[in-house]
Amino acid sequence: MLKRLRVGLLWHSLRAGNLGVGALTLGNIAIIREVAASAGVDVEFVVLSMRESSTDPIAEGIEQYEIDTRRLFSPDGFRAKVDTLDCVIDIGAGDSFADIYGAKRFAFLYLTKKFAVDRGKPLILAPQTIGPFTRQPYRWLASRIMRRAECVVARDEQSLAAIEELAPSARSALAVDVAFKLPFDDQSSDCTGRKYRIGINASGLLCRQAESGENRFGLSFDYLALHRRLIDHFSSRDDCEVFLVTHANSAGDTGDDDGTRADRLSREFPAVTRVPDFAGPSQAKSFISSLDFLVAGRMHACIAAFSSETPVIPISYSRKFSGLFGLLEYPWLTPVTGWDEDEAFNYIVKSFEELAAMKEAEGAALQRVDEMLAAYRDTLSSLFQRLPGQAG
CATH class of the missing domain: 3.40.50.11930 (Rossmann fold)
Structure with a gap:
């Protein structure tokens, strides 16, 4: 019994x-x-x-x-x-x-x-x-x-x-973070032979911090301006399509709501696709697995990408990012301080040319997750x- x-x-x-x-x-x-x-x-x-x-x-x-x-x-x-x-x-x-x-x-x-x-x-x-x-x-x-x-x-x-x-x-x-074991439906094979699928997760919280000038987390560049540049860059490429991905929604606090920000950005950049809010984290991870590249400010959007072997650039706003991804021996992320907007933008654009290496590093780290x-x-x-x- x-x-x-x-x-x-x-x-x-x-x-x-x-x-x-x-x-x-x-x-x-x-x-x-x-x-x-x-x-x-x-x-x-x-x-x-x-x-x-x-x-x-x-x-x-x-x-x-x-x-x-x-x-x-x-x-x-x-x-x-x-x-x-x-x-x-x-x-x-x-x-x-x-x-x-x-x-x-x-x-x-x-x-x-x-x-x-x-x-x-x-x-x-x-x-x-x-x-x-x-x-x-x-x-x-x-x-x-x-x-x-x-x-x-x-x-x-x-x-x-x-x-x-x-x-x-x-x-x-x-x-290691337990979210690496989040169940999901792998959609990586559903979207082959087409344009690169670029996901942008603009954190509502960090966008509000940039607009207000409060900058509670001490970022050394304008977070919202960087994301506007990234969206404009990738959506203007003939070989890319851009998806605005949310990972935190707050009906009671629009300033912390990724969805509100995604709505605004989709009106500003009508060529992009605003992905509907997800019913739960497994659904979000399943969609993220269909992307070729993700830039994300939400920690667990990054983990969803990493654990589904989607190349990802985390936009760090605290030491939890460098701590986790350092443990996984994954160097592709922006630091909280030390870079201006041009440096962050150029780094992300350059990293897009390293998708194979990023994916290989994710695969190697995932083999160690159970041990960790x-x-x-x-x-x-x-x-x-x-x-x-x-x-x-």
Whole structure:
């Protein structure tokens, strides 16, 4: 008889407009189910997330519990839900366990972790970006919770170094982003013998930063101006067709909405194709697999391309890009600082002539992904075998 475990998936999502969080969720579910099956365990998932506007879940038959301030602090809210679980696996929405998103977001990330371990639930921080934590009290609080976790798994070497600096006694491991295991329908063979299919993913967030001049992430070039140049360049070539691809949609915040920006750019450049918003991350990855080349500002649009062996140029806006793609030995990306607009544009155009080398590098890295996830799988397996659970 199989042992049954109720597993809380903290800071995952079934309804996020940002498909990157959905990709993490589905990828992690696939990994956890595979590990559980090998350990003779049946798992039941409860996704624990912020309140979300989207109503259509990306997976059926999984409970989702939405957290707000009242539920976080109410005795019959979040903590009562945690009491029904056997363990908590927290992915931090990929990169939110940091101090760069403000005090309120950090408070939610920290307190949900704290309440879980306070209730005696084993907490695993699944592969994610850890930090940066540049000031107090963030550094002290992050250190404290990492030391109390079952294991903290970094998805790049810079994050692993942050764990070792802040919480050297914490159990830590290095893996790769779980979204590499996101299921998809490979469409690469459906579009052969035609023009080059060029995808442009213009991040609504970064375009707004460029327009406002705020530049919170410190890019050394005008992000929106670069994308206009790229669209104009590739759409004017007789051997290319350009597709505007969205990967984060926010009905409540048009400034963070790739779709709103794609609509504007498609009116400005009527020769391009504005791809309809995707129903979920697997559908986005399936379409991206049909492209010959993608330029993307959303991290998980880049991962979708890379893991479907579509040559991609990530437009970095934080160290999570250099950390991940450095781990994969993939050098084709723009840096956050140090380049002006001309340098970034010329680099991307030149890289388009290196598609074969880019694809070869992706293929070589993908052969190592399972090996790179081994430490995370082992951590899950050890915990699942140790927990008593319920008779299935």
